[in-house]
Amino acid sequence: MNLECSPPATMIDLIKVSKIYPPDVQAISDISLTVTKKEIVFLTGVSGAGKTTLLRLISRMEKPTKGMVDVAGMDVIKLPERDIHLLRRKVGMAYQDFKLLPERTVADNIAIALEVVYCPRSVIEKRIRELLEQLDLVRKYNTRTGDLSRGEQQRVSIARAVANYPEIILADEPTGNLDAETTARVMALFTQLNHKGATLLIATHDRSLFQDTPHRIIELRSGRILSQSEARENDSDDLFETAPSLLEEIEP
Amino acid sequence: MRFWIVTIRHACRNMLLTWKAQGMTLFTVSLSVLIFSFFYLVYINALHVGEKLGDDLRLVVYLDEEPAPPLQEEYRRRILKFDQVDRIEFIGQEQAYKRFEQILGKNSDVLAGVPIDFLPASIEVYPVRTLDSLARIKRFSDYLQTMPGVIKVQYGKEWIERFYAFIQLMRIITLLSGSLLIMTTTFMVAHTIRLTLFARQQELELLRLVGATNNYIRTPFLLEGALQGGIGACCGLGALLLLYNWISLQFAGPPTTMSLPTFAFFEWPVVVAIIGLATLLCIVGSFSAIRRFLHL
Ligand SMILES: Nc1ncnc2c1ncn2[C@@H]1O[C@H](COP(=O)(O)OP(=O)(O)OP(=O)(O)O)[C@@H](O)[C@H]1O
Ligand SMILES: [Mg+2]
Numbered sequence: 189m190n191l192e193c194s195p196p197a198t199m200i201d202l203i204k205v206s207k208i209y210p211p212d213v214q215a216i217s218d219i220s221l222t223v224t225k226k227e228i229v230f231l232t233g234v235s236g237a238g239k240t241t242l243l244r245l246i247s248r249m250e251k252p253t254k255g256m257v258d259v260a261g262m263d264v265i266k267l268p269e270r271d272i273h274l275l276r277r278k279v280g281m282a283y284q285d286f287k288l289l290p291e292r293t294v295a296d297n298i299a300i301a302l303e304v305v306y307c308p309r310s311v312i313e314k315r316i317r318e319l320l321e322q323l324d325l326v327r328k329y330n331t332r333t334g335d336l337s338r339g340e341q342q343r344v345s346i347a348r349a350v351a352n353y354p355e356i357i358l359a360d361e362p363t364g365n366l367d368a369e370t371t372a373r374v375m376a377l378f379t380q381l382n383h384k385g386a387t388l389l390i391a392t393h394d395r396s397l398f399q400d401t402p403h404r405i406i407e408l409r410s411g412r413i414l415s416q417s418e419a420r421e422n423d424s425d426d427l428f429e430t431a432p433s434l435l436e437e438i439e440p
Numbered sequence: 441m442r443f444w445i446v447t448i449r450h451a452c453r454n455m456l457l458t459w460k461a462q463g464m465t466l467f468t469v470s471l472s473v474l475i476f477s478f479f480y481l482v483y484i485n486a487l488h489v490g491e492k493l494g495d496d497l498r499l500v501v502y503l504d505e506e507p508a509p510p511l512q513e514e515y516r517r518r519i520l521k522f523d524q525v526d527r528i529e530f531i532g533q534e535q536a537y538k539r540f541e542q543i544l545g546k547n548s549d550v551l552a553g554v555p556i557d558f559l560p561a562s563i564e565v566y567p568v569r570t571l572d573s574l575a576r577i578k579r580f581s582d583y584l585q586t587m588p589g590v591i592k593v594q595y596g597k598e599w600i601e602r603f604y605a606f607i608q609l610m611r612i613i614t615l616l617s618g619s620l621l622i623m624t625t626t627f628m629v630a631h632t633i634r635l636t637l638f639a640r641q642q643e644l645e646l647l648r649l650v651g652a653t654n655n656y657i658r659t660p661f662l663l664e665g666a667l668q669g670g671i672g673a674c675c676g677l678g679a680l681l682l683l684y685n686w687i688s689l690q691f692a693g694p695p696t697t698m699s700l701p702t703f704a705f706f707e708w709p710v711v712v713a714i715i716g717l718a719t720l721l722c723i724v725g726s727f728s729a730i731r732r733f734l735h736l
Contacts, residue, residue, distance in 0.1 A: 249649070269654075276651035289643055300643075304652035306442040348650070 197225040198258070199356055199387040200246055205255030207241055207411070215241040216252070216411040223389060225355075228382055230398040231391040233408035239391035240284055242408070243358045246389070247279045248272060260355055277305060280354030284361045284391075286345040290334030294325060294344050297333050301351045319347040322377050324370065338365040346374060350381055357381060359390045363397060371397070443656075450660035451667065454636045461632040462668070468628045469672025472621040473718055474679050477706070479617045481680065483610040484710075485703050490607055499565040499577070499595040501584050506533050506561040511589075518587065519565060524576055529564045533557040560591060577601075622721055625672070629665050629725030636664065637733050644734065658730055665726025666719050673718035677711060 200223040207216040215238045223229050231239050244250045245257055248264050257264040260278045267275060280301070288297050295316050302312045320326045323343040328336060333344055342365050350357055357378070363371040375397065382388055390397070398405050407414040455462050507515060512530055519528050531539075536559040541548045565584070567577065578601065581593040637644070647657055684705050706714070 247649075272648070273651045273653045273656075276649060281649070287646055287649065289646065300646065301650040303446055304647060304650055304656055306446065308442070352651075 199223050199225050199227070199260055200389070201256075201258040202242075202245070203256040203258075205245060205252045205257060207238075207245060207250060208253045214411055216245065218255075219408075219411070219413055221406070221413070223387060225387055226382060226385060228378075228388045228390070228401075228403040230401065230403060230405045231389060231408065232393065232395075232398070232405060233414065235393070236410075237408040238411040239408055240360055241411075243281065243360050243389065243391060246356075247281050247358060248275055273304075277352065278354055279356045279358060280349035280352060281358040282342075282346045282349040282360060282362050284364075286341050288333040288341055288344055288348075291332060293330050294320070294328045294333055294336070295330065297344055298348045298351050301348045305352060307352075315351055316347075319351060319377075322380075323347055323373055339367070339370060342366065343370070343374065346377070350377065350386075353381070353384065354386065356387045356389070359388065359392075361392055362390060363392065363394055368396075443659075446656070447659045447663055451663040454640065454660055454664055455667070457639050458632060458635045461635050465628045465632045465668050466672050466675065469625050469668055469718065469722065470675035470679065472617075472624045473673045473676025473714065476614070476617040476621040477677055477680050477714055478683070479610065479614045480714075481684070481706060483607070483614045484706075486603075486607050486610055488704075490603065499567070499581055499584065499593055501563040501565060501587075501593050502560045502591045503562060503589050504560065504591050505589065506557075507589065515563060515587070519563070519584070522580065524567050524580060526566045526568045528566070531562045531564060533559055533561050536560070536562065621718070625669065625718060625721045626725035626728070629668055629722040630729040632668070633661050633665060633726040633729035634733050636661065637729065658734070661726050661730055661734075662723055665722040665724075669719035669722025670715060672722070673715040676718075677706075677714060681705065 202219055202221040205216055205219050208214050231242065233239055241250065245252050246259055248267065251265060259275060262275055264275060298316045298319060299312050302315060320329060323346065325340060325343055328340060333341055336344065346359065346362055362374055366374065378388055405417045516528060519525055534556055537556050540559060541551055544550065577595055581595050584590060584593045644657055
């Protein structure tokens, strides 16, 4: 069978998932959602709608109260503790609160994601330089992340999330603190990774990110899917059209 | 290979992070090892001396008259009933006389005119040469005393008993200091590992999030424990060796009969065993800390 004709593989599959934080905060109610390989999905909604919670469920930082979560062929709920690393290596997450180590340098912070999979030092070095270049942070290579601005910290956290070429990238508010040009750089990086096969789930308030996007947009409200736009097939799949020059710069 | 490089790097980073506590732990472990190995060394050497003493350890049971062969058999049976007895020997009156004559050597002429049966017949009982038999020797002699026809039981000297008491004491002290070693090392190591765990809490959680295996996170702490144990034991034994050399120098002087010829340092296997034991204990300590305080 021709590979190109085969139906795209499911990367993320949520079936009737609910999450109640103790004692009774209903963060997600009864959400079903399927994301296929190489897809890009925007997740939006007002503050407190449940975007972060949804991403946390996918990366098994939380277990759902009800329902089924299937990620990259793994039953996330039944995954035993000792195998969680298998899931986490396939899922790169840029956290809304960054989760950087403030006492360590930018390079160290990014290196962590590569060290845990035993990358050789030279490869780690090369990958860090490449990412810093793409995110315009080269000068900050040896700066403690505690001394960076919010926007810089945000980019370091994104760099760490994607460093290991994860199959799934979960970006929680990735451009919250960024100006238009830097946002374009980040989106260009995401596009590049998507071309290489990554599936992306981007939670954001920033309407400009997905205004004219051909990709699927899911709007959450009080833990439910309020509306869902279908992906348009024929459009260009660039994430962000405003900066083609940047894309050229990043993707030689 | 990569795994061990990363693990060692992490362990070193941990130890630098809490170097004060590390120093304290190292000191405590060294001191405990020093105390334990000091007493153990004394104990081992005392045992050595004890074995030498065992050579002329024998009970002499004096009988009121020379036993006839059937009676000899009866004595033999009753004495050999005890596991502690290696062998026995009957010394007739005539044999006793001859021995005495030999001991006197050229002075043996003082025996002229003395009747050949002036010495009593006796049974020489050779106990098995273990320290336990040394311990029971008193009770055993009391038992022999109750046998019919026995005038008197003579054995070793009083100081053998004292010496045995000393060895008992050393054994208890060694055991106590051993338990001290176990408690301080495991406790101190668990304590420092806990400090490191808290100092790196944030990083450990992050490691888990970016896909580190449990082993990746845990092994550096076990290695840290092993290093503390290993290095601490080496320091402790080193100090003991210095002490030993110093004491030897003090006693060296001109070779007299009062020198301590049998006092020796540990054999290599014992040194290795002590280091291995301390290392193992510290690994156990860090393992228990991980079990209790590292929630992944
Ligand atoms: N650990 C928690 N314990 C209790 N309630 C929580 C917890 N985390 C989130 N919630 C609640 O769950 C709901 C959804 O939160 P979530 O963080 O998913 O929202 P969000 O869409 O990411 O919001 P924002 O856009 O502000 O980041 C909120 O009402 C929040 O208060
Ligand atoms: Mg959020």
